[in-house]
Amino acid sequence: MTTHNNILIQLGFSSSFENYLKEKQLHDWEIARITSEHKERYRLVNHNGEFEGEVIGTLRFTAQNREDFPVVGDWVTITKYDDAKVFIHHILKRTNILKRQAVGKAATAQPIAANVDYAFVVESVNRDFSINRFQRYITLCFEARISPILVLNKADLIDTDILRELVEEVNNRIPDVPVITTSCLSQSGISDLQELILSGKTYCFLGSSGVGKSSLINLLSGSEVMETGVIGSGTQRGKHVTSHRELIILLRGGVLIDNPGMREVGITNAESGLGTTFVDITSLAKQCKYTDCTHQHEDGCAVLEALENGEIDRDSYNNFLKMQREAQHYSYTEAEKRQKGKDFAKMVKQVKKRKPWKY
Ligand SMILES: Nc1nc2c(ncn2[C@@H]2O[C@H](COP(=O)(O)OP(=O)(O)OP(=O)(O)O)[C@@H](O)[C@H]2O)c(=O)[nH]1
């Protein structure tokens, strides 16, 4: 039993899920984690190996939208009906969910991954580099209650001095988020990245196309991907190797999520994340004369004043306005906002407490 528990913990199972099982009287059920989803066909993994699954029963009939179905990273309860086939009955309460929102379709956020602890936000240091984009991704992470880690990849393409300057600039603009530099070509910094990956935690990779996410994932997983035979015991051993697994379990610990949806995660729905990325601006905003100040032309605007005095960065300010507009466009319901505000404050505390890394 202990071995089973250990494997589940390695796969990302934690006390919050355990508490949920107890609370809902589900603790006698077998549980598994979703590793991929394709048209309502699921792949799952647990201490007994890998399975194919489908959603049945109450879960299926009460599901109203896409979010009510399992996504990659979800923990679910299962029953086996065949050697490697299972029915999925319940989704354990998610710690968070990452969504993708097609531009122009304000109402349809598509869930792509659940229960993600950390995001590696990747940019390449050559021509497309943008701190604003970093800020926007970080905001998205905060919104989803995911702790961001910034990765400046393709370090081989620029001078060490310039790289150092870039890191300094990022640290100045985004002080409370860890920054590391990597090169997939020379493999420098890859071990730093590896060190950040903790056993039992789940990581995703965000960033524009071509910045090197796949290359990083390949280097991190390499030969160390946990194969079915290692996870499974007895009859399932080595039998059902999943070729398109989107949840990669590293042998040395840690779970990486790499699915196609992740590549399209844009920068929307970011309103409640604004407060952390732009903490200087939002705290100033409280001193504005008008509570509904837009910080663009009003009398007694503390933000504009600080901008004039050079106390806040103009790029940050412009970026803040842009994101504020986007966030309003994709705004949440009031109830959702209230809940998010609470969760968010808790998360900010956690991130600050966490910060075990220094550049
Ligand atoms: N010079 C250099 N090239 C790199 C590095 N990392 C990745 N590349 C190259 O950059 C290109 C894009 O890398 P990918 O890993 O496919 O990028 P991606 O972020 O996964 O891109 P999408 O799949 O489109 O999201 C490839 O040609 C890589 O070989 C690096 O550290 N240095």
Ligand SMILES: [Zn+2]
């Ligand atoms: Zn103002």
